[in-house]
Amino acid sequence: MLQTPTAIPAFQDNYIWALRRDNHCVVVDPGDAAPVEAWLRQQGLILTGILITHHHPDHVGGVNALLAHRDIPVYGPARETIPGLTHPLNDGDRVKLADLDLELEVLDVPGHTLGHIAYHARQPGWLFCGDTLFAGGCGRLFEGTPEQMHHSLSRLAALPEGTQVFCAHEYTLANLTFAAKVTPEDPDVRTRLNDVKALRDAGRITLPSTIAVERRTNPFLRATEPALRHSCERHFDAPLDTPVDSFAALRRWKDSG
Secondary structure (H helix, E strand, O other): EEEOEEEEEEOOOOOEEEEEEOOOOEEEOOOHHHHHHHHHHHHEEEEEEEOOOOOHHHHHHHHHHHHOOOOEEEEEEEOOOOOOOOEOOOOOOEEEEEHHHHEEEEEEEEOOOOOOOOOOOOOOOEEOOOOEOOOEEEEOOOOOOOOHHHHHHHHHHHHOOOOOEEOOOHHHHHHHHHHHHOOOOOOHHHHHHHHHHHHOOOOOOOOOEEEHHHHHHHHOOOOOHHHHHHHHHHHHHHOOOOHHHHHHHHHHHHHHH
């Protein structure tokens, strides 16, 4: 039976997602091999594949070590340099993980990096989005443009609202704190922020989120809303003409701390 993905903590705030059925396992973005190996031993699982969303070291740093004694496929973006890559992927490709009886659709979502991809399993409704979409936020624009990231996020926001969002970092508290600063009167944002604070105070993970929750409370998915635009205009004391302008202003505001 296919089980709900498990978060393997790594570094300060990364999550390496593990997908498993019976004794087979595939991991997403293993930036560090050590916690993966320890978890595999503890669970008695066989690693049968690796999924990569983008090339940053905290997402690929453990790949070579995991491949040292294994001959397994490594899936990742065709437009980026990924260690051990065996299956370069482009937008619209399908990944069939036979050991898990799971099919994933590849979505091209540039912005954080130029070749960033996400993996969407329509059944059972899972999204592995790396550093493009976070719970309550989005990734920094290290390589792409605001136009690219806004388009990528709009694409993810259009997925079915029940889709579970498995992003790669525990940034939710900081993201919701910022969201509450942008729209301090928004009851959905305030409620979610309080819920997230309670989870973190209890030492619990805040993921997965859902597309429905992100649509309601993630400012970066709400750049078309007048309230978000007006808030950014007040903050920067400048008019914003388009949703992309609003998104870019939000990102600058968040980046400024």
